[in-house]
Amino acid sequence: MRVPKLLGAALLALGLAAGPAAADSASPSPSDDGGAPTEAGTSFRTATEIDQGETATANGSTGDYLYWSFPADTGQRPTVRATVKLPETHAAQTWQVDVYDGLRRRQSCQYGAQTRTAAADASTVELACVLRTVRAWSEPWANDPLPGTYYVRLTAVGLGTGDLGLPVSAELQVDSKDIGGSAAVDGSLGEPLVPGIAVTSARDDDESAGAVLSAIDPDDGWASGWWSDRWVWTAVGGALAALAGVGGYRLTRGSGRPSRVPPGA
Known part of the structure; x- marks a missing residue:
């Protein structure tokens, strides 16, 4: 037989x-073209782009908004981890990390310490946000994570006047777990949610430089939802x-x- x-x-x-x-x-590999970023943006339009798997750093002051952006594709479950190094002398501080999708819709965390309060004698505070699995398609009225650019905003909330402007440093890392076909849906987006608006800023009154938002994408391209x-x-x-x-x-x-x-x- x-x-x-x-x-x-x-x-x-x-x-x-x-x-x-x-x-x-597979999740995108870390960038090899000059190392991880060492600064952060101050708004959505100036967010510093990072690849998944690399650790970005930035220096700032309490009261600042620090922004990064990263790509996430269909079937991935991104995890955002942030560590803030606090000054030697400070009052109790509450720090928060928020994640937004390409439409700037705030995405909820499945689990993780998205907001934490550091005691007055604490030297660091660690935050984490595990997003829901990125879907290939969703109803227009839903707030499901979709493939494209994601923005991370890190800031201190509810600061007292005496703590404003104190120097801090931050580390940010994004990794993803590939969920696979168990999260697959019937349907796909025509294009990933990647803002492509060109921003022009003047330099020395006679020189301009353009910065295209979200120039990075996964190393193996966008899956577009057709395969699982x-x-x-x-x-x-x-x-x-x-x-x-x-x-x-x-x-x-x-x-x-x-x-x-x-x-x-």
Whole structure:
């Protein structure tokens, strides 16, 4: 019976197909073109772009808004981690990290310490925000995370007058977990939510420089929602069902030929 051989071939095909799928959905690798950023923007339009996996740093003052942006693609569950190094002398401070999507809609955190209060003798405060899984498509009225640019805003809230302007330094890192076909949906965006507005600023009254927002994207391009590993499991499930049908037929058919009945018996 060749059913075991056919079953082994189907399982081998599953392994070969799942390999490229996992490689295609990997998180973007850190940038190799000059190291991680060492400053942060002060608004959405000047947010410093970072790749997933690299650690960005910035110096600022209490009361400042620090902004970064990063790309997140379909099937990823981003985790934003921020560490703020506080001055030696300060009162109790509350710090908060917020994440917004490409439409500047604030995204809720599944879990993580998004807001924390540092005691007066604390030297650092650590924050974290684990977003929901990025979906390939969503209803217009929904607030689901969609592929595109995401913005991180880090700031201290409710500061007293005496703590305004104190020097601080911050570290920010974004990583993602690939969820895969379990989060796949039927549908996809025409384009990722990546703002492409060009901003022009004057220098020395006669020189201008343009900065295009969100110039970075995943190293392997945007998935656009057309592929997920559930296609592999659907195909393999169909193949196994066909093999089961063939095997059942051969088992119930019998191995011997039917005996001939003599005429007139």
